[in-house]
Ligand SMILES: [Zn+2]
């Protein structure tokens with residue numbers, strides 16, 4: 548799979564299928580996404596290859612959370628979960644330009660669903676915090 552940020556400065560590849568795909572509704576994901584949260588595919592860090600724009604990557608670690616990596620040129624959120632210092636890292640599906648085979652499997656951190664947010668009746672399991 549190929550991915551990029553909004554300005555195109557950062558280009559990357561994910562060379563293996565995602566091991567999990569899910570929606571996260573936590574307060575951090577809301578802040579960085581501009582919406583109800585993030586939808587990410589978890590991949591082995593080794594399989595995430597930065598093709599272009601590594602120098603544009605910037606990270607922020609919120610109190611009590613893991614590092615979120617974004618493009619410093621356009622602000623697009625790209626990776627989370629402490630990438631690249633973890634074995635498995637969430638890749639934001641909004642950054643993937645290829646077709647993604649996997650479908651989301653769960654809604655996590657639904658304890659943080661906003662008053663203005665309506666969870667879809669999609670039959671997926673919902674977890675107060677993490678799924679696993
Ligand atoms: Zn960018």
Ligand SMILES: [Zn+2]
Pocket residue numbers: 571572573574575576577584585656
């Ligand atoms: Zn989250």
